């Protein structure tokens with residue numbers, strides 16, 4: 022082994038670079054952040070070959086004076102902090118004075134800048150740190166060529182041009198989302214890819230996340246000790262992947278377990294399974310309340326009062342998502358553009374000619390790309406369209422079973438009054454705007470679930486069964502029923518052994534008096550078996566309640582009387598989150614008279 026010796030400066034920087042500049046996208050992120058810290062109003066990015074060959078970023082910020090140019094490329098040299106105190110209240114994106122040194126150690130780097138008031142610009146480049154006069158109107162241009170040209174081992178870890186470019190684009194998008202006030206453009210291999218003028222957050226989000234997202238999202242605005250703004254998708258528009266989730270803390274994009282958890286909890290009630298919401302959320306917090314110095318790439322933060330932050334985000338989102346469209350007298354799908362042309366072609370019904378302008382989620386590029394909730398919605402839309410077309414073309418379309426017209430048709434109730442039940446699945450109702458269609462099982466399930474939650478927060482009201490229900494049970498079910506007897510009792514079920522392989526139920530929650538008790542208990546016991554009783558957290562409890570709600574909800578093909586249907590409509594209006602069932606499907610939709618008129622070409 023050799024004697025201990027100091028490493029050369031370049032090698033130190035190259036080692037340090039490993040943490041800071043992992044790939045072209047991390048280089049791009051660092052230089053974009055520098056431009057923002059310099060107060061740039063416009064930033065131009067040019068990439069070549071996925072950023073590996075070249076990353077050139079020009080800004081119109083305050084620039085760097087001649088005598089500090091070389092220093093900017095040195096390690097631990099920064100204009101952004103001077104003391105520990107400063108570090109504890111960092112308001113800039115950068116603070117370590119590491120990025121440019123790391124970049125210059127692993128790529129051919131040229132820095133050109135013209136500080137305000139200087140007669141011309143100055144330039145330094147990697148090898149020659151003596152500034153030379155240069156031409157530049159204002160601001161700073163950094164040109165980074167041949168990433169890892171001198172560290173071939175690292176270069177080997179780079180992926181294809183397309184992959185590296187995709188990462189660069191993502192880095193660009195994150196910064197662009199956070200700073201709509203700054204004009205930004207991006208080109209790749211000489212082709213202009215993104216051109217984002219400075220403007221409102223809404224326009225920037227639409228440009229980067231799509232009009233579809235914005236049309237289907239709830240706007241969030243919660244202010245208190247903290248401030249949370251942005252947009253979050255409604256459950257019916259959730260996606261199969263986590264690819265559209267952006268969270269910013271004081272303008273910095275972060276990935277944070279605590280934040281993800283708070284968001285997941287806000288959606289837990291309305292989004293089941295492997296579906297993910299899309300969101301762009303911006304948290305503003307006093308810089309002293311958050312530590313940004315915890316991760317080499319500055320992508321993680323630590324909150325001083327993590328619990329308060331968690332609660333704030335959870336409540337802000339939960340409230341916004343719980344607001345019922347019915348309560349506000351709007352349809353949950355009211356924001357969907359009514360362009361019938363976006364509907365998938367429906368070849369053989371002749372319905373294309375009519376193109377009923379029903380509301381629907383904007384078309385995804387192809388059916389394969391649609392997620393299942395959208396698919397269900399499209400199927401629903403097509404069915405409605407086909408039925409409408411059939412009714413328009415022939416007289417033989419099945420007429421719904423009609424009841425007495427409602428006594429009160431002044432439209433005072435947002436969801437109106439029941440007219441009929443269609444094929445035992447849908448309720449047709451008339452409100453002031455026109456026709457309301459309700460999926461009765463989905464709607465009832467949601468209402469029951471919300472009621473169960475309220476009831477179980479207090480003492481559940483219990484219905485004693487006149488004739489106790491006895492049913493066969495497996496050995497595992499017997500054991501679970503015994504070990505979870507207390508939890509079951511708290512939920513309103515009095516269950517005990519009636520024989521070696523038999524359970525007896527003597528009471529059930531009053532809300533579920535009409536459910537098929539044996540089926541419900543089989544399922545509950547299975548869920549309880551998977552998770553020991555001690556782990557019945559709020560989340561787990563809600564899952565159990567959801568199972569109960571699903572069993573308790575009216576089944577398809579049960580005939581409802583008009584008063585029953587009206588009671589369901591009133592319950593929906595009063596219930597939180599009534600717009601979606603527990604699985605995120607829509608529970609109702611509206612067809613306005615104007616839409617129906619357009620469909621039948623009335624008044625044209």
Ligand SMILES: Nc1ncnc2c1ncn2[C@@H]1O[C@H](COP(=O)(O)OP(=O)(O)OP(=O)(O)O)[C@@H](O)[C@H]1O
Nearest residue numbers: 055056059093099100115116117118119120121161
């Ligand atoms: N585009 C720019 N315009 C003006 N000044 C810049 C620009 N880029 C870098 N600088 C100056 O160079 C210094 C060093 O930049 P560098 O990115 O290496 O460190 P930093 O931003 O201070 O901290 P960090 O390592 O966390 O990014 C900055 O502190 C800043 O003064």
Ligand SMILES: [Mg+2]
Nearest residue numbers: 051055115120
């Ligand atoms: Mg920096």
